[in-house]
Amino acid sequence: MADKKENNLKQEDLDAFVRYAKLAKQYLRPPGSYRNYNKVYTKFNKDRILEILNQPELRENELREASVYLYNISSHYRRLINYYAKMGTFNWFLAPTKVYTNSKVNKKSFMTAYKKAVEQCDLMNLHVECIKIAETCFLEDVFYGYEYETKDSYYIQKLPPKYCRIVAVEDGIYTFEFDFGYFDSRQELLDYYGMEFKLKYELYHTDKTNKRWQELNPKNSVCIKLNSSTLAIIPPFAGTFPDIYDIADYKELTKSKTETGNYKLINMKIPFENGAFKIPMPMATSFYEQIAPEIPESIGFSMSPMDMNVLNFEKSGSTQDTDAVVQSENNFWAAAGTSNAILGNPDVTSSSAIALSIEADAAIVYSLMDQIARWINKKLKQLPGTIHFKLIFLHQTIYNQKDIQNQLLTAAQYSFPVKCAAAASFGISSADFEGLLVLENQIMDLQEKMVPVASTHTQSSSDTTSSAGRPAQDTTDVAGEKTEVHESNDR
Structure with missing residues (x-):
């Protein structure tokens, strides 16, 4: 009996270890699998982007995919997203709730509750997880995630947004449903999701019509939406998408004009008189074939009876072409509502204007911080005890x-x-x-x-030779001393 009990305990320990290992090491694809789980991004041209923007509420998935696609191909768009997502410091502290100066507080109970709240927030590694949430929100508008937690490990798994949809609000926090049809062609991934996914996937198989979309437990699910004024999922900077293509178009146009401006055409004249060439065509052709290989690719070479001329295709206004590229970039930042002075425009040098622009941008980040704090505080309310604390993110940025x-x-x-x-x-x-x-x-x-290093700020009045006024004058006969030193003058 004792051996059997011991074996059961060992098996339980092994099961717990396996569950912890899966949490501590989050696989991007099942070990040993040859299936490619890398994301294949859909390509979008400008015409398709404009078509999608005309119906953003009906084409949310395409709009989100377009945002991710442009993030990967446009340095301007990537820099815009990273500017907002990584602006906030996410520095935090805890404050007690419903505790007043005349409250009778048991110090031991208070510190026990404070310790639990601090350990919970510290376990969540907020500086890392919050930036991950912010990056997704500024790119896609909403972050769907699922929490995995043990005694000393915490991780938020981002869920595929195409298979998630917001359905309710609980304590000011969005809750969402998950499409369990996602696992029909990915059953090998079920082992790397929580037990809730396995149970609800089995339930889905009993009624695929009514149980395809099921709400995840709000205790473990994470749903943060940047634009809380509407349920429509619209990337916050979708309005800049056409301007991204304009930048590329103007750059390509400028490049094409530059190449054309550098092109030249050389015409070799063949003497012609009385309706006949004075040089036989075979001879002219022979000279042409000898010269042609020596001509650079950017120069054309031809034969004709006319005089030899050099034809330039250079067009005036190259500065205007460059200005058009700069203007298209300025239009992009204007469409984003963000000053390009912050991101390296040398034409704007007013520090006060830059500071005000950053504060305007930071207000958007602060709003996101407050939403994340509200989600965390919902978790802190669920901690045992009568004394509770709330997390506060400082409205502080790297600027x-x-x-x-x-x-x-x-x-x-x-x-x-x-x-x-x-x-x-x-x-x-x-x-x-x-x-x-x-x-x-x-x-x-x-x-x-x-x-501390000795200075006027660290010394007391007793350390100085004089409590006030100028230092006492040295009574040494300086003039006599100088004379004694320079006795050689009398010699």
Whole structure:
């Protein structure tokens, strides 16, 4: 009996290890499979893009695929998406909810609840996962994901958006259904999805008509939509798609004009008199064949009875052609509602104008941050206990980091409770803050070992020779000393 029980325990441990291994290592394709799971992107031309934009609500999948396609082929569009997606720092701290100055709080219970909330947020590795969500939202408008979590590991698996659709709102967070017909031709992938997918796929087989679309458990599903004003899935910068093609068109046109402007034609005259060539055609042809191989490809060569001329196809206005390319790029940034000064336009040098433009762009990022925070806070509400905390993302970007840090440090000097927020502004999470205090102050005694460099700011009045006014004058006979040094003058 004991052996049987021991074997069962070992099997349970093995099963748990296998589940954890699948979570810790997320396969992009099943091991040993020869099937190609790489995404094949549909190509879109300008005419098709314009056709799709005329019916964006009815052609959401094509519009999303077009956005992904243009992200891969257009450096301008890729830079635009990355500018917004990677602008936010996603620095965070926790604040207690429904706790007031006159509240009777048990310190032990409070710290236990705080520790659970901090560990939950730290486990989620928010700086990485939030940027992944932001990249998808700015590219496709909505992120569909599914959470996998163990005691010390966390991962959000992005689900194929073509097989997801929003159906409801729960506590201000979208919930969505998944099309389980997705696995009909991909059953080998089921082992790399959660148990919920396996169970609901089996349910789908019992009624493929009514059970094809099934809502995923909101406890594990993640749905963040950038544009929350409509359920239509429209990439936020879809309006720039035609301008992307205009940039390519103007560049190609400029290149074509440049090549034509560099082309020349040389005409070799054959003497002609009284209706006959003065040089026999075989001889003229022989000379032509000797010269032709020596002519560069960009120069044409011909024979005729007329005088020899050099014909240039160069067209004036090459500067205008270059300006047309620049103008098309400016039109792209204008359509995106983003100042190209931020992304390297040398014509705009006003720092105040750039700062205001960045703040306008950051407002969009802050809105996304608040949506993600609301989803995380929904999870924090579900933690056990009567004391709860909420996560707050600082409205901080890579462009205003120092400004936010200075504001919080100044507020802390006036006794505002912003010390945790100030630490977060430096990238120190709530999970690391307390541990760093213990390490530096209790273990390493850095507050005793690190002696500030002497300066007027670190010296007290007793350390100086004079408490106020100018230093005391040296009574040494400087003039006499100089005379003694220069006695050679008297010699």
